[in-house]
Amino acid sequence: MTQTAESETKIEQEGTLLSGVRVPFDQSYIAKHKGARYYSVLADVHRYLKPRAYLEVGIRGGHSMALAHCPMIGIDPRFTLDPKFDLEAADRDPPVFLFKMTSDEFFAKNDPLAILGTDCIDFMFLDGMHQSDFLLRDIINSEKFASKNSIIALHDCMPIDIAMTLSRSERLVTPFPVVYPNFWAGDVWRIVPILMKYRPDIKISCMDAHPTGLVLMTNLDSASRVLSDNYEAIVEEMRAMELASIGLSNFAQTIGITSTAHFLGEDNLTTRYSHFAAG
Numbered sequence: 446m447t448q449t450a451e452s453e454t455k456i457e458q459e460g461t462l463l464s465g466v467r468v469p470f471d472q473s474y475i476a477k478h479k480g481a482r483y484y485s486v487l488a489d490v491h492r493y494l495k496p497r498a499y500l501e502v503g504i505r506g507g508h509s510m511a512l513a514h515c516p517m518i519g520i521d522p523r524f525t526l527d528p529k530f531d532l533e534a535a536d537r538d539p540p541v542f543l544f545k546m547t548s549d550e551f552f553a554k555n556d557p558l559a560i561l562g563t564d565c566i567d568f569m570f571l572d573g574m575h576q577s578d579f580l581l582r583d584i585i586n587s588e589k590f591a592s593k594n595s596i597i598a599l600h601d602c603m604p605i606d607i608a609m610t611l612s613r614s615e616r617l618v619t620p621f622p623v624v625y626p627n628f629w630a631g632d633v634w635r636i637v638p639i640l641m642k643y644r645p646d647i648k649i650s651c652m653d654a655h656p657t658g659l660v661l662m663t664n665l666d667s668a669s670r671v672l673s674d675n676y677e678a679i680v681e682e683m684r685a686m687e688l689a690s691i692g693l694s695n696f697a698q699t700i701g702i703t704s705t706a707h708f709l710g711e712d713n714l715t716t717r718y719s720h721f722a723a724g
């Protein structure tokens with residue numbers, strides 16, 4: 446092989462970031478997560494831990510919301526609920542409170558504890574705008590209404606290729622292969638390393654839920670101001686994080702991914718979250 450041919454082959458096997466860093470293509474994707482769908486884990490949390498109040502950001506058609514069996518709040522500026530989930534009936538029991546607005550607007554104007562008639566919200570699922578600054582605000586705002594043993598679930602924090610973290614226009618020019626064209630996870634992957642750094646007190650479980658992972662957070666602190674006090678600095682820090690230069694398999698190793706099999710079923714959940722819904 447001539448020298449030119451050799452270097453051309455090398456370039457075909459790696460991408461160059463704007464920062465000039467060259468990244469091998471095999472660090473730009475990993476195999477599909479092998480766990481159960483995230484809906485199965487959410488369903489088991491509702492079925493076996495029996496949260497007394499539920500809040501969801503980003504409800505779209507109501508699929509994940511319909512898994513709840515307690516008074517619940519759903520927030521989404523553009524939801525269109527599938528009638529089969531029967532979430533919009535006025536006399537529904539348990540009640541469903543729907544807010545057609547962004548989560549920022551909801552938290553600025555409403556007191557979810559007063560709406561739900563409870564002193565804390567046992568379970569929250571944050572699945573709204575998949576941008577890390579939005580998710581950071583959703584975490585800050587929702588933790589205020591959590592008890593220590595509440596659970597906050599996050600979606601899409603474990604992308605399996607770089608392309609699914611990029612915007613549509615970025616995808617057109619990315620040097621990396623688009624291995625899974627049907628998924629979009631946004632850049633919310635940045636949140637888990639940030640929580641590990643700034644909030645080591647939160648117990649974080651990352652699991653291999655299909656398609657882009659599920660995170661469960663507990664040992665929460667409604668009085669903590671660490672994230673809000675450092676909000677601007679954290680947003681800057683997140684902007685500087687490049688998944689391609691970290692590498693997908695290194696990222697997965699750093700956050701530690703567990704099988705959903707350890708979070709499904711009554712025994713697993715009641716053992717892991719033994720004080721859940723105990724205030």
Ligand SMILES: C[S@@+](CC[C@H](N)C(=O)[O-])C[C@H]1O[C@@H](n2cnc3c(N)ncnc32)[C@H](O)[C@@H]1O
Pocket residue numbers: 502503504505506507508509510520521522523524546547548549572573574575579
């Ligand atoms: C991935 S979908 C939610 C899917 C749903 N949780 C499920 O699992 O079936 C994301 C939703 O977030 C909503 N969304 C976008 N920006 C939002 C915001 N700022 N606040 C709340 N929801 C938002 C979108 O309208 C969309 O319906």
